[in-house]
Amino acid sequence: MGEDKKEGIIEAALKLFEEQGYHNTKVSDIVREAGVAQGTFYLYFKSKEDLFRSIAESCLDEMAVAIKRNCSGSVKEESFYRMMLETLEVYYDNKSILKILNRHGAASSEIEDISNAFYRRIMLVIKQSLMEWGAFPNYSEAQLEVAAYSKIGMVEMVAYQYFIVQHYDKSHIEAIAQVLAGSKAQCPPKPTDVVDE
Amino acid sequence: MGEDKKEGIIEAALKLFEEQGYHNTKVSDIVREAGVAQGTFYLYFKSKEDLFRSIAESCLDEMAVAIKRNCSGSVKEESFYRMMLETLEVYYDNKSILKILNRHGAASSEIEDISNAFYRRIMLVIKQSLMEWGAFPNYSEAQLEVAAYSKIGMVEMVAYQYFIVQHYDKSHIEAIAQVLAGSKAQCPPKPTDVVDE
Amino acid sequence: MGEDKKEGIIEAALKLFEEQGYHNTKVSDIVREAGVAQGTFYLYFKSKEDLFRSIAESCLDEMAVAIKRNCSGSVKEESFYRMMLETLEVYYDNKSILKILNRHGAASSEIEDISNAFYRRIMLVIKQSLMEWGAFPNYSEAQLEVAAYSKIGMVEMVAYQYFIVQHYDKSHIEAIAQVLAGSKAQCPPKPTDVVDE
Amino acid sequence: MGEDKKEGIIEAALKLFEEQGYHNTKVSDIVREAGVAQGTFYLYFKSKEDLFRSIAESCLDEMAVAIKRNCSGSVKEESFYRMMLETLEVYYDNKSILKILNRHGAASSEIEDISNAFYRRIMLVIKQSLMEWGAFPNYSEAQLEVAAYSKIGMVEMVAYQYFIVQHYDKSHIEAIAQVLAGSKAQCPPKPTDVVDE
DNA sequence: AATGAATGAGCGTTCATTCAT
DNA sequence: TATGAATGAACGCTCATTCAT
Numbered sequence: 001m002g003e004d005k006k007e008g009i010i011e012a013a014l015k016l017f018e019e020q021g022y023h024n025t026k027v028s029d030i031v032r033e034a035g036v037a038q039g040t041f042y043l044y045f046k047s048k049e050d051l052f053r054s055i056a057e058s059c060l061d062e063m064a065v066a067i068k069r070n071c072s073g074s075v076k077e078e079s080f081y082r083m084m085l086e087t088l089e090v091y092y093d094n095k096s097i098l099k100i101l102n103r104h105g106a107a108s109s110e111i112e113d114i115s116n117a118f119y120r121r122i123m124l125v126i127k128q129s130l131m132e133w134g135a136f137p138n139y140s141e142a143q144l145e146v147a148a149y150s151k152i153g154m155v156e157m158v159a160y161q162y163f164i165v166q167h168y169d170k171s172h173i174e175a176i177a178q179v180l181a182g183s184k185a186q187c188p189p190k191p192t193d194v195v196d197e
Numbered sequence: 198m199g200e201d202k203k204e205g206i207i208e209a210a211l212k213l214f215e216e217q218g219y220h221n222t223k224v225s226d227i228v229r230e231a232g233v234a235q236g237t238f239y240l241y242f243k244s245k246e247d248l249f250r251s252i253a254e255s256c257l258d259e260m261a262v263a264i265k266r267n268c269s270g271s272v273k274e275e276s277f278y279r280m281m282l283e284t285l286e287v288y289y290d291n292k293s294i295l296k297i298l299n300r301h302g303a304a305s306s307e308i309e310d311i312s313n314a315f316y317r318r319i320m321l322v323i324k325q326s327l328m329e330w331g332a333f334p335n336y337s338e339a340q341l342e343v344a345a346y347s348k349i350g351m352v353e354m355v356a357y358q359y360f361i362v363q364h365y366d367k368s369h370i371e372a373i374a375q376v377l378a379g380s381k382a383q384c385p386p387k388p389t390d391v392v393d394e
Numbered sequence: 395m396g397e398d399k400k401e402g403i404i405e406a407a408l409k410l411f412e413e414q415g416y417h418n419t420k421v422s423d424i425v426r427e428a429g430v431a432q433g434t435f436y437l438y439f440k441s442k443e444d445l446f447r448s449i450a451e452s453c454l455d456e457m458a459v460a461i462k463r464n465c466s467g468s469v470k471e472e473s474f475y476r477m478m479l480e481t482l483e484v485y486y487d488n489k490s491i492l493k494i495l496n497r498h499g500a501a502s503s504e505i506e507d508i509s510n511a512f513y514r515r516i517m518l519v520i521k522q523s524l525m526e527w528g529a530f531p532n533y534s535e536a537q538l539e540v541a542a543y544s545k546i547g548m549v550e551m552v553a554y555q556y557f558i559v560q561h562y563d564k565s566h567i568e569a570i571a572q573v574l575a576g577s578k579a580q581c582p583p584k585p586t587d588v589v590d591e
Numbered sequence: 592m593g594e595d596k597k598e599g600i601i602e603a604a605l606k607l608f609e610e611q612g613y614h615n616t617k618v619s620d621i622v623r624e625a626g627v628a629q630g631t632f633y634l635y636f637k638s639k640e641d642l643f644r645s646i647a648e649s650c651l652d653e654m655a656v657a658i659k660r661n662c663s664g665s666v667k668e669e670s671f672y673r674m675m676l677e678t679l680e681v682y683y684d685n686k687s688i689l690k691i692l693n694r695h696g697a698a699s700s701e702i703e704d705i706s707n708a709f710y711r712r713i714m715l716v717i718k719q720s721l722m723e724w725g726a727f728p729n730y731s732e733a734q735l736e737v738a739a740y741s742k743i744g745m746v747e748m749v750a751y752q753y754f755i756v757q758h759y760d761k762s763h764i765e766a767i768a769q770v771l772a773g774s775k776a777q778c779p780p781k782p783t784d785v786v787d788e
Numbered sequence: 789a790a791t792g793a794a795t796g797a798g799c800g801t802t803c804a805t806t807c808a809t
Numbered sequence: 810t811a812t813g814a815a816t817g818a819a820c821g822c823t824c825a826t827t828c829a830t
Contacts, residue, residue, distance in 0.1 A: 224825060224826085225825090236826090236827080238825095239825095239826070239827080245826095
């Protein structure tokens with residue numbers, strides 16, 4: 001039953017942080033949303049920032065694990081397209097944390113560190129794949145890292161622009177991945193029922 | 198004379214926002230740093246957020262103008278490399294605002310809108326260039342937009358990782374641009390005196 | 395068996411109150427120290443203050459009884475010296491409660507009343523003795539009371555200064571009592587290994 | 592005008608601390624009593640405890656100065672009687688702080704230190720006088736210190752019992768001092784209009 | 789224009805107490 | 810009797826903003 005409450009607090013916080021950002025969300029908002037008392041919050045988290053750190057940590061870890069699982073070892077023909085696709089899907093599934101961190105910032109240097117560690121982790125996965133594929137045979141390690149970071153940047157920016165700013169749903173992922181992979185497949189036009197706000 | 202004070206406040210704020218973020222910087226910090234009185238702040242800015250908006254607006258506008266100037270019309274051989282290089286340089290010169298927005302977030306939906314408008318503006322510049330170059334002759338408008346956003350994502354991520362997280366100086370810009378442009382030139386090894394923290 | 399737990403709580407509280415004072419000691423500290431659950435506390439005490447009252451009451455009562463026993467009826471030569479000595483010993487043996495009340499206060503008017511009643515009780519014992527000894531044959535009742543209170547003040551201040559502030563051990567009690575009694579016996583020099591802090 | 596507010600806060604705090612004790616007095620009580628805003632409090636004091644420390648420090652310092660001024664150098668016939676009288680008067684005039692510290696405790700180890708330093712300071716003044724008077728020619732330094740502390744204890748206890756618990760007014764000071772000095776003068780009976788509570 | 793003392797709404801956190809098991 | 814998760818009222822403190830000078 002205790003873990004139920006903890007889960008409820010995390011879910012409430014995730015929702016509110018996404019909607020209004022970390023600084024605009026009060027602990028009182030979170031506990032009201034979660035249906036628990038003010039004091040209950042502090043049974044499970046040392047502080048509001050501790051909650052955020054905990055959420056960021058677990059979400060980013062989950063993302064890193066998923067990306068690693070999806071992107072490693074697949075040395076097939078369309079490898080790069082698949083990597084983009086799988087990574088986009090992970091970003092889609094975790095757009096809450098993406099939105100929170102991108103729109104509202106890290107809120108503390110500890111969370112910043114966690115975020116930076118996340119990027120480094122993904123970068124290493126991608127660098128590893130690039131090496132295994134022999135994609136850039138004459139690149140140095142340092143160059144491969146730049147290339148890997150640039151792939152992350154591509155995915156993150158389009159994920160942010162299309163999933164968050166423009167509210168695209170999952171049906172466009174493949175078309176977007178094809179563009180990122182350099183393929184020429186048709187990218188469907190922006191749906192008319194989805195308006196930028 | 199009044200404009201001197203306004204400039205002083207802006208500079209102080211830019212410095213402090215970069216060092217500690219928007220939410221950790223108090224108006225009292227800004228006026229102390231600027232050497233003016235508390236009340237003077239409100240002669241020039243409606244609120245703390247108004248100051249941030251004003252800073253974000255002008256910095257991003259400056260960046261957009263610089264990128265447009267540097268990236269438009271240059272239909273030469275190494276066009277894409279030049280675009281990456283020029284854009285990286287603009288990012289380097291404006292790494293303060295980049296750091297503030299990436300690390301600490303937008304702090305209000307108005308600033309978010311400004312930020313999104315900035316990306317859209319840059320995207321249009323790049324899309325225009327891609328069209329002029331005939332880089333992707335059979336891409337639809339929508340696909341070109343995805344491609345353009347992905348370029349911005351590349352630049353922004355590497356600019357963040359190398360200029361901000363790893364404190365690279367300007368001397369590495371060309372090498373990084375070459376990787377982003379897909380060139381094979383040697384990327385200089387990470388300087389030993391610069392450590393990731 | 396329940397009384398074991400009650401005793402444990404009282405001992406834990408006495409220890410913690412002495413170390414950190416009443417206000418700095420949480421009920422959760424006490425139950426942790428006593429090794430019982432939070433709720434158990436309220437089986438034995440109405441409230442945290444009720445516990446303190448209970449402790450103060452029983453300690454002060456014990457002291458009053460001891461002082462009365464030691465100081466009454468002994469109409470011998472060195473009467474006054476013996477009174478000072480015996481009282482100092484009682485204070486020494488109860489320096490915990492002395493420290494709590496002197497350093498950290500009464501914490502409620504009820505406890506204040508208990509403390510005041512204690513002093514009045516001791517005062518009456520001493521007044522009685524003074525009368526029996528004929529120490530101040532021409533003093534009025536009121537004057538004897540002032541004299542009695544002044545004796546208590548003497549003992550309490552030196553007990554506080556030497557037993558609590560300066561951590562003197564029992565071996566100096568006689569020397570101190572001699573000074574209080576106006577005797578000329580040698581007061582041993584302050585031990586060098588005990589430093590005022 | 593700023594110092595007016597600071598004074599107002601100090602006076603309000605002194606009054607409320609005396610009436611209800613440090614822990615029962617909220618900052619909101621103090622500012623309401625002083626007629627200033629909540630934030631104004633923190634213009635003049637770092638914290639609630641800082642205010643208490645500041646009050647304790649200045650009151651005790653004032654007392655120490657007054658006692659030293661009154662008790663030093665007067666090597667006349669009735670020296671000891673005068674010392675008791677003057678000291679009682681200082682205690683009477685500062686019964687607020689006496690009441691606060693005795694009834695409600697020191698509230699922090701820093702304030703405890705200030706209090707202990709006060710006692711030591713007074714003790715040294717009294718010891719000095721005892722030496723100058725040749726009151727105890729064959730006492731060691733250590734014995735003189737015990738004697739000095741015992742004098743302070745006498746005064747403090749009777750001051751507490753008569754000025755605070757029993758609300759005696761200034762008219763009884765001389766009679767009390769005579770008893771403390773060992774004189775035989777008549778101590779007036781307890782006034783009937785003043786009741787112990 | 790410039791000042792800086794004053795404001796007060798608002799928030800994160802604590803902790804004595806309760807109650808279902 | 811014993812537990813310990815849950816409660817919620819209460820408080821110290823912050824800081825963006827105002828305004829009399």
